[in-house]
Amino acid sequence: MHRHVLLARQLSGVVILCFVVMHLTNHALLISSIDLADNARAWLAKPWRSLPGTVLLYGAALVHALLALWTLYSRRTLQMPLIEMVLLIMGLLIPYLLIEHAVAMRLQLPMRGIEPSYLQVLTLQWFDNPVLAIQQSVALIIVWVHGCLGLGRALSANPRFRQIRTVLIAAAVLLPVLALIGYGVAGTETVERIRQADMSPHPPMRPMPESYGGGNMIAMVATAMRSGWVMLIAVVLILRQIRALLARAGSVEISYLGGALVRVAPGTSVLEASRINGIAHYSVCGGNGRCSTCRVRIMASDMPLPDADAAERATLSRINAGPDVRLACQLRPTAALTVARLIEPPQTHLTTAPEMPPEEREIAVMFCDLRNFTSLSERQLPYDVVFLLNRYFELVGNAVSASGGKVDKFIGDGVMAVFGLEGDLPHACRAALRAAALIRQEIAVMNRELHRDIALTIDVGIGIHAGPAIIGQMGFSGNMSQTAIGDTVNVASRLEGVSKDLRAPIVISDEVMAAQDRDRAGLESQRVPIRGREFGLVVWPLRDADSVRFL
Numbered sequence: 001m002h003r004h005v006l007l008a009r010q011l012s013g014v015v016i017l018c019f020v021v022m023h024l025t026n027h028a029l030l031i032s033s034i035d036l037a038d039n040a041r042a043w044l045a046k047p048w049r050s051l052p053g054t055v056l057l058y059g060a061a062l063v064h065a066l067l068a069l070w071t072l073y074s075r076r077t078l079q080m081p082l083i084e085m086v087l088l089i090m091g092l093l094i095p096y097l098l099i100e101h102a103v104a105m106r107l108q109l110p111m112r113g114i115e116p117s118y119l120q121v122l123t124l125q126w127f128d129n130p131v132l133a134i135q136q137s138v139a140l141i142i143v144w145v146h147g148c149l150g151l152g153r154a155l156s157a158n159p160r161f162r163q164i165r166t167v168l169i170a171a172a173v174l175l176p177v178l179a180l181i182g183y184g185v186a187g188t189e190t191v192e193r194i195r196q197a198d199m200s201p202h203p204p205m206r207p208m209p210e211s212y213g214g215g216n217m218i219a220m221v222a223t224a225m226r227s228g229w230v231m232l233i234a235v236v237l238i239l240r241q242i243r244a245l246l247a248r249a250g251s252v253e254i255s256y257l258g259g260a261l262v263r264v265a266p267g268t269s270v271l272e273a274s275r276i277n278g279i280a281h282y283s284v285c286g287g288n289g290r291c292s293t294c295r296v297r298i299m300a301s302d303m304p305l306p307d308a309d310a311a312e313r314a315t316l317s318r319i320n321a322g323p324d325v326r327l328a329c330q331l332r333p334t335a336a337l338t339v340a341r342l343i344e345p346p347q348t349h350l351t352t353a354p355e356m357p358p359e360e361r362e363i364a365v366m367f368c369d370l371r372n373f374t375s376l377s378e379r380q381l382p383y384d385v386v387f388l389l390n391r392y393f394e395l396v397g398n399a400v401s402a403s404g405g406k407v408d409k410f411i412g413d414g415v416m417a418v419f420g421l422e423g424d425l426p427h428a429c430r431a432a433l434r435a436a437a438l439i440r441q442e443i444a445v446m447n448r449e450l451h452r453d454i455a456l457t458i459d460v461g462i463g464i465h466a467g468p469a470i471i472g473q474m475g476f477s478g479n480m481s482q483t484a485i486g487d488t489v490n491v492a493s494r495l496e497g498v499s500k501d502l503r504a505p506i507v508i509s510d511e512v513m514a515a516q517d518r519d520r521a522g523l524e525s526q527r528v529p530i531r532g533r534e535f536g537l538v539v540w541p542l543r544d545a546d547s548v549r550f551l
């Protein structure tokens with residue numbers, strides 16, 4: 001997606017989300033009383049009632065709605081990952097569900113000279129037209145879920161966001177729940193009030209006798225806009241069909257090395273071409289140009305390819321890609337070309353088990369390494385070494401499992417374990433720290449026995465780091481296993497090396513310390529040089545006595 005389009009979508013989305021947060025907060029106050037919510041509305045709605053606020057909010061809504069139409073038009077295929085499909089459908093539904101309410105509320109003041117109160121709106125929605133109350137509740141949920149999913153996707157790679165993600169998720173659940181409770185409680189109370197008033201011998205006039213679905217001018221404007229939105233969607237769908245018909249004549253030919261040959265409309269990305277034609281093609285980030293798993297090598301091209309934009313160049317330079325490598329999700333060829341997928345799903349695996357695409361997750365990774373193993377193995381009989389290693393592996397494996405982690409692999413005398421394959425990052429970090437503390441504790445017990453039985457002791461160093469990693473099935477044929485790869489894994493491995501340099505049994509990164517919730521009194525951090533990080537890394541060396549708090 002073009003950078004400016006993405007930016008416009010994100011900025012307009014943030015503006016709308018700010019408004020929705022204030023609106024839901026106002027609804028939540030209905031739990032206390034309708035009067036309180038009305039008083040608060042004077043403040044919460046004030047910024048959006050001013051001229052700049054109105055322009056900002058309605059401008060953002062217009063931009064966001066038009067971008068939803070643009071997305072519908074510009075996608076060459078409507079086959080897409082579920083999350084993208086959900087976001088798109090919600091994006092198209094929201095204007096339909098909200099136009100009537102938004103227009104009616106906004107035009108009451110200039111056209112009828114009244115600022116509707118909560119009581120009037122609740123009467124209209126809960127007494128006059130209960131279907132409207134249900135529709136508004138559904139719209140509220142859809143708007144909120146759409147906004148949170150969109151924001152979560154945009155910020156998923158941001159380390160600050162990852163640190164406070166749990167708090168944000170809790171708030172994202174709590175706020176709409178409170179708002180819906182407030183809306184429901186106040187609606188029921190309003191209906192009850194009207195019924196009681198109607199039974200009195202002199203019923204008062206109801207607060208707002210006309211509903212905005214009742215044929216007045218406002219209702220006509222609102223209904224016209226809603227119909228207009230449906231027509232716009234229909235027009236876009238028709239334009240897609242026309243484009244597909246026109247494109248058939250001038251289609252672009254893409255051949256996959258050693259595989260299929262497909263024809264697609266000009267402007268279709270190579271990844272979209274794969275999806276349209278059912279060709280397995282990794283796209284862990286969903287085609288956003290961030291992960292590089294869709295990358296292809298250009299084997300031949302009839303014409304020079306369109307230049308990579310800044311975002312694509314940045315991703316390619318991160319993996320030191322050669323000049324003939326491009327991201328399939330960003331490359332939109334205009335002439336015939338031949339590509340080779342560089343991360344190709346293995347066919348043998350596809351025929352024996354359903355494809356499990358790699359997934360980006362936030363995990364904690366622990367590396368545990370036996371100190372001085374080489375000299376130890378030179379001094380001991382091979383049988384003793386095997387005995388020792390097996391006891392050590394068993395000890396580490398038990399500690400990892402008992403803490404909720406998974407041993408990923410054994411590397412010589414080292415063990416790599418991952419935490420957080422299920423659950424969130426704080427849990428993953430706490431589990432990894434607990435496993436490390438358990439290992440150190442059990443090593444001390446084991447050393448007493450080893451010293452008694454074969455007159456030697458062992459020592460281990462542990463490094464832990466946390467962050468995003470790609471989790472996927474790797475291997476071949478019947479030797480597939482789940483593993484984690486990525487910068488987080490590399491850094492964890494390097495921290496194990498740092499533990500040796502710092503003469504500390506355990507070294508954890510600042511990310512791990514920030515994500516866990518145990519007291520850090522008495523612990524000190526320091527910045528250490530680390531390969532691949534220009535400014536090094538802040539780490540926390542832990543002694544055995546320090547690690548006990550994580551048990």
Ligand code: FES
Pocket residue numbers: 282283284285286287288289290291292293294295315327328329330
């Ligand atoms: S799908 Fe992630 S970079 Fe293309």
